[in-house]
Amino acid sequence: MSYGTTHERHHDDHDHKPTGLGRWLFSTNHKDIGTMYLVFALIMFFVGGAMAMVIRAELFQPGLQYVDPQFFNAMTTMHALVMIFGVIMPAGVGLANWMVPMMIGAPDMALPRMNNMSFWILPFAFIMLLSTFFMEGGAPAGGWTMYPPLITQLGDGFPFLIFTVHFLGVSSIMGAINIIATVFNMRAPGMGFMQLPLFVWTWIVTAFLLIASMPVLAGAVTMLLTDKYFGTSFFVAAGGGDPVMFQHIFWFFGHPEVYILILPAFGIVSQIIPTFSRKPLFGYESMVYATAAIAFLSFFVWAHHMFTVGMPLAGELFFMYATMSIAVPTGVKVFNWIATMWRGSMTFETPMLFALAFVILFSIGGFSGLMLGITPADFQYHDTYFVVAHFHYVLVTGAIFALMAGAYFWLPKWTGHMYDEKLGQLHFWLSTISVNVLFFPQHFVGLAGMPRRIPDYAVQFTEWNMISSIGGFAFGLSQLLFVWVVIKCIREGKAASEQVWEGARGLEWTLPSPPPFHTFTVPPKVDAATAHS
Amino acid sequence: MSNSQDTYFIPEPSRWPVLFSLALFLAFCGTAFMFNQYLATGAMPGFGSHLLLLGFVGVFVMFFVWFRDVIDESISGAYNNQVDISFRWGMAWFIFSEVMFFAAFFGALFYARVYSVPWLGGEGAGAATNEFLWPSFDNIWPLLVTPDMTVEGLSSKFTEIRDIIPAFGIPALNTVILLSSGATVTFAHWALKKNQRSGLCWWLFATVFLGFLFVGLQAAEYVHAYNDLGLTLNSGIYGSTFFMLTGFHGFHVTMGATMLTVILLRSIKGHFTKENHFAFEAVAWYWHFVDVVWLGLFIFVYWL
16 A cells, blocks of 8 residues: 655645545545535435425425325425435535645644545445335334434334434534544644634534534434334333433534534624624634534533423523523624624625625524524414415525535635636526515414425415425526536636735635645645635 | 654565455345244344355454464565554554444443433423323333333333342442453563563463353343343333443453464464563553543442
């Protein structure tokens, strides 16, 4: 075998690339692995999106039209699993892979081979998960939260579901360890923690959340597995256990998980808004502390997902107040973004448009979250379409919009070509209008009492569901435009400069577009001009 | 503070990560097929077990070749101080993730003891559950008689526990064994740092011996529990938490002892210098981690 230090390599040709399929299968390069993550996430975005289209088609009218109820429930369950574990998380890790080493002045991720393994687990894991559609008993249909005893009644797909979760957990933990090792150990000389770009900060915090929460999920699903196959009674009251215990363990993972999904989005937006406001980020330190505070608090609010399941009153109150307190650091972030724009010399390219839409629409999701966090109010809203509207505002117009913003923001850096600004803005406006047509009416039907995860509904909900479905189809189709923008950008986009955006600051913008295959072979010098600004 | 070297180490492209993922995929699918086969026919051997075996062999081979590459690189001097620190961060946070895995099962144990069993016994909001479903169930820990047994008697799907394993028998002995092994691995480390090779090997040998002795005693205890005490995975929440916690711990001890064996063989072969021996330290960290988990088990599963 051959190996060597980059010391040997940069003497001959430091931009030499492995070729063919092996370049991707055996990669130890953070950019190639980042690209694979992003492409994988985009493919899964359309897989999960197709499931959403089935859901919206079925809900276009009351009554049963296209699918049977079991398959409908499989659609909602698999849509969630695919979008969470196959789209938002891998896309976030993909961006981290591409950007973190460049932002901190490192040559690559700290543990490049493990990095490749974290990625290659994903396709195998999703083959396992998606293959359940063709098994006796069908795909998981008990909801992505896998509550027992319902989920243990799943057919042959059950062990595949459990092992998929284990497998994805292994991938996430390895990815998180890699990010921590990279940021703690690979920063260029002079790059202190308080000089790190906010995207890097949000990813460190996310990595800690992953390491602390994914193993708990692994434990929870292991107990499901042994309850079904080995006769244990963790979640069986007749044996002294309690099905509610699963909900506690699951949501101890599940609530940090929602911050795993959204914190990298906060980081992306915190890079973009200063760039297009041509001002440094307002309140950098408070942004860092707010991120850490949100992450810390996220371990003490889990039971707000289960207010109606039965809990001592003290528990209901504790989890309500703890939940409310998360609004404080989140508010700090929103106000800092707004203050960054205050008297900025702003322009509105596509990344900025998506980032602005993020701030406004994510805040709507945040406010509906506050409503849901009030225990007595939640007794009304629980398991209605209001909840569906809430988490789609934070996850679609929140996480997905930020990921789109990040993709447009960094696409010229990755490819060396500018994307088509007109098409980008068309994609933005189509997405933003259709996504609100899609999800805003769901608040109304939810407050009026329409339950979630049901293929049929009472006739009084028909109009809003039709409107919602039309918005859904429009949003789904609009995303195809994004694929076209990316392909067009790679094939015929105008050459991009090093800095790409006039207001861009940071090490990654000092590199050529596209950056060399091995970014830094010797540590760059960091000074005030290249730090986060 | 980041690093003082003027060059970086980046490994060349490697075949092992993707093949490792494939091997894990085969092992997971094999196990899943086995479970399904077992539920359908009650018979274990077949396609699933072959797939599992293939995956398991693959995982083993991948560990071997991947670590072989790392060891070759390390011995050839390709690594600098920065790589060493990356490995340290990696191992430390891997161990933390393992701590959180055990935390889930400890959480289940505490939840059962503090909430679910008292509620089933009629405390708090459980009064109606107790009265209408299992009126003769008593909230006692250790839970020898499950709610189901109070109604179904001997036809219950749960086995009745006749007795539990007392803390101050084999478990106390195992505590002494594991704590001693923590000391012997430290003696081995001191010997390595003084470049006393035979001391290193003998203390490591003692650690491996104590580690497998622990596993052996634990296995004997399991046989006793299943054959004589009626304490099984099937005996309600006590058996569930008991076997899952001690079982996963025993699995980790086996892994740790296997890793120590590899370190012992490498030490005999002459690997490690008194400055450069992170593999030794990583395994020692892991060993102390299983030690600490055991103390938690001894106190909360066996003793209190």
